[in-house]
Every structure is written in C-alpha cells, then in structure tokens.
Amino acid sequence: MRFSRFISLLVLVVSCGLLAAGGALARSGRTTAGITVFAGSSMTTVLPQIDPGNTYSFGSSTTLGTQIKNGTPADVLMSANTTVPASLYAAGVVEKPVNFTRNTLAVVVPKSNPAGITSIYDLTKPGVKIDEAASTVPVGSYTVQVLNQMGINAAIQANVVSKETSDANVVAKVALGQVDAGFVYLSDYVIDPTQLTLIKVPAWAQPKITYALAIVTRSPNQAAAQAFINKVLSPAGQAIFVKDGFLPLTAPVPTITKVAPAHAAPGTTVTLTGTNLTGTTSVTIQGVPAKFKVVSATKLTFVVPAKAKTGTITVTNPSGTAKSASFTVG
C-alpha cells in the first residue's frame, strides 16, 4: 500500500507537465456505476477507502473547480478549502457547500535529512533547498499564509527552488531527496511516513484549513452523490479521515437543557444534561471552576465548588460556551 502510493507519487511528478497544461490528473480509470468525484490531491488515499466504487479525479482544487465551471462532467467537488466551492455556489455551479474535514500544514524532510533541519526556522538558513506548492493551489496559499504569519516568508522564498501544482508533487520530490524540505499537509505525512520526517509548523501560526464539498448542480446523479456525501460525513467516514491524519470537524457548540438538582450545596454532585458535551473543557458556576466528568455527549456531572456562589453555569468546549439559567448554591 505504502510502496504503491510512493510509485503513484512518482507518476505524479512525471505528470507535472500535464497538470501545468490545466488537466486534472485522473488517477482512476474505474468505470463502475459509482459517481464521478473531483477531489483535492491530498485525498488521494482516503476517498477510495470510503467508497471504492466511484471514479475519482485528483488534482488541484482550484483547477478542478475551474474545470467543473467550464462544463467538465462531475457529480461532487471535494475541495481542500472552502473558497472554491463557495465561489462555484455563488455562480450557481454547485449546490450549497458542506464542510467535511480539516487539515494541518506541516513541513517534511527526507528521512536522511541532509540539511539537518529540526525546526521550521532552519528553513531560513542559506542554501536550504525548499519545495512548495504554487500559491494558486490551496496548500500553496496556506503555506504563504503561515510564513507571513511567522514573518519569515521573504527568507523562506529565497530558498524555494521549485513550485508544484499539488501537495503530492511536493511529497514526491522530498521523498526522492531532490529537495531538503517541503510544505505539505499533515495527512500527506501520516498516510506514508516511511520516506519522510515530520517538522511541525507551530500551532500559533497555523491557518484554519477546512475542506468543503458540494454536489454539482447539473449532476444527473444527485441521489447517489448525496448518498456518497452521507458516507463521508458518517462516523465511519470521518474515522477514516482522522486515521489518515486529517482533523475532525470542529465540535458543535454545547447546549444545556437541564441541571439537576436545580440548587445544591458545595460538595454536591450535580448532573447536567445537554448536547455536544463530549469535548467540554471547563464548567464554571458564576466564574468559579468546578471539577467535572463527561458521562456522554448529552450528560456530564460536576461537583459544586466550595467557593461557588449562586449564578450562571457555563459549559465551554473549543467551539463556544453554553450558559444555564441561574443555579442556586446553598
């Protein structure tokens, strides 16, 4: 599996000329009854695991979007950003886009690491050969965004020796040792780490990389396309994305529907019912943090802290907060 992917990456490098000419690389020649999916090249490995019966064309999300806009037959577009589907939706070319996964930007170096790179800042040293995707494709755009965030774009660009049309091409060149380092998605590393060493891009400079998909408006296979999207968004589909290094969709904001008992003394264990409680990071009563335990997505328990005062209970997860009606302490 890993070796075959490496070979496919070699093929991708050889195919650069085709991509430069504007043609999306059709990875699969399957002619099953499945639908036709145009998808960003970072999903080359993951999508056939979710549904092997479709015909997939992988390439730059930007190029694929242009092709769909120009009338190339496709049923679903899966983009490595939200902007391409949004612009096609505005033009009436696709139905309303849906976010389906997230990713992280990363730096990869060859296993042999001839340039001795241990930090992203090492890439600014003179003589380091860097490969990155062109800024016209999502991964290249994210790369520029990160480097600007870190204030090192000019220094890095001085070391860039090649610009590719996809993250897959960057991975292939790094794996072959043609360059000292390249900017790719974390998922590119996770699905085949044998040839590469990962260098983290700092979390404080990471862009928000959200993938969105949409059904092509003129698709004659609307029902089948929707069924495929349901597979992608299902827990099983999402688990495959996460296994291959993608990030889960951001958890929805929590809600509170019931607190029982409605009043309690310090030290009492209280049960809170609501939704989206799994990723809870804090529970406070009028600002006083409480020890809590998540029981399920719809239930958690907390202990009323010694110094708690009557007031609002606030439940927080990474996406936001939920506030209860006043809770009486005492």
Added chain:
Amino acid sequence: MSASITRGRLLSRSAKGGAALLVAGSAVGRLAGVAAAAPLPTTDLAYVRLLVGVELLASDFYTQAVAASNANPAVTWYLKRALLNENDHYASVSGILTGAGQTPAVAGDIDFSYPAGSFDSQASILKLALRLEELSLGAYLGALAALQSPAIMGGPARIAASEAQHVAYFTSALGGKTFKSSFPDALTIDQVSDALDAYTA
C-alpha cells in the same frame, strides 16, 4: 545561546513606548490605536502573534490548574491571580493585532497538552507553572529585543514585569531563591516557538 537585553535598553524602550500608556486609559485600547495609526512591520506582527500563543497557553494552564483543585488555598489564590493577569496580557497583545486589522488566535484555536501528571499535585502544578512563566518571561524579553516599533513596546515591557513577578512567586513556592539572575535570559522567536510547540497536541 540566547540574545539578552540590557536593563538600560529595557528601561529606555519602556520609557519611549510606555510613557503614553501611563497617562490614562487601558493599555489594550491605546495599543490598538497605535497599531491602527501606523502599519506595523511584518516581523513585529509575527512576534505579537507568538506572544498571543504564549498567553493562550498560560491561560489554558492556569484554568486547568485551578480546576484540578489540588493546591492549598494560598497557592490557589496565586493561581487564580496569575490566570487573571494572563487573561489581561492576552487582551493587551491580541489588541495590538486587532488594531492592526489582524485576527488574533483565540482559546480553542490551539489544542494544548501537558505532560502526564502535570495537575496531579500542588508540587507538579507549581513546577510546570514555573517552567511556563520562565518561558513567558523569556518570550517578552526577547520580543523587547526584537520589536522594531517603539509604539508597541510599552505593553510587552509591563507584561514582562508581571511575568517576572510570577516567576519569583513560583520559585519561592518551590523553595528556591526568589532573586536569581540580574539579567534573566531573553529567548529568540524560534526558541519560544519550539518551546511552545512542546505543549501543543
């Protein structure tokens, strides 16, 4: 190993950049105004983004430390006070970005993680608190050595003083000597970034 900043230079910069801050009003609003008035160099904005990341880490740590309820009341008071300080620091440095028309990172944008057992006891909390405060202090001292815009140095200078107080308290709480180096180490941007990365998931 790391760049350092002289006391004289620090005071000079504080005086230049911070004088206006002492007149009236909140640091946040004024820094935002300064940033809006004069475009900041890309390198300054990068440093401020890093400092925002440092403050988010500190706030996250103290939130979890307080919630763990494993410290005695006196230590807990300092943990809560430090959390309040770090939240104020975050408002200050993120205000620089907002004033420059940038979107600062917020809690939830970065998933932090800590070594196993970090919150299991008062001692483990104090040890990690000291490590993170030394990182914060080094980050601000490094920023003061590297920032190019005098107009935004006042806030970081005052925050560095606050972080130094935190370092002193946690050093003392762990039985160490409150006064240490005459010139605490300043950390470079890459040193801070790499250190911060150790606490991200």
